[in-house]
Amino acid sequence: xxxxxxxxxxxxxxxxVGGKITxxxxxxxxxxxxxxxxxxxxxxxxxxMESIGGVEPDAMIEKFKFFNETGFSxxxxxxxxxxxxxxxxxxxxxGKIFRHLDMxxxxxxxxxxxxEFLTGSQ
Numbered sequence: 001x002x003x004x005x006x007x008x009x010x011x012x013x014x015x016x017v018g019g020k021i022t023x024x025x026x027x028x029x030x031x032x033x034x035x036x037x038x039x040x041x042x043x044x045x046x047x048x049m050e051s052i053g054g055v056e057p058d059a060m061i062e063k064f065k066f067f068n069e070t071g072f073s074x075x076x077x078x079x080x081x082x083x084x085x086x087x088x089x090x091x092x093x094x095g096k097i098f099r100h101l102d103m104x105x106x107x108x109x110x111x112x113x114x115x116e117f118l119t120g121s122q
Contacts (some may be wrong), residue, residue: 009046012045012046016049017050021055021059030062044076057066072100075101076118078101082108092101100102
């Protein structure tokens with residue numbers, strides 16, 4: 001399940017993952033990202049990961065098509081909030097691999113710090 005969140009930042013695409021992601025959910029998220037990048041240019045991504053229940057293959061295809069078309073140049077920063085330490089480790093590793101992306105993982109208790117990271121006030 002993927003649900004859109006409002007974190008009080010117009011330039012942020014914010015969402016929560018809690019289970020299996022469907023194709024329709026992925027399309028909704030990508031439409032939100034597209035809409036915000038058209039309006040603001042560079043945007044922030046805020047993701048809360050409660051649990052990972054998998055992703056429908058068609059949802060992954062939609063995601064790959066989207067980023068193949070748009071790339072990542074429209075993403076300013078990515079904050080991932082999760083109670084799972086192993087996910088935080090993966091996000092930190094991805095941040096080292098994809099050096100052009102400014103991404104960081106936060107514990108669930110540090111949601112406000114994640115938002116501050118996005119705005120650069122941390």
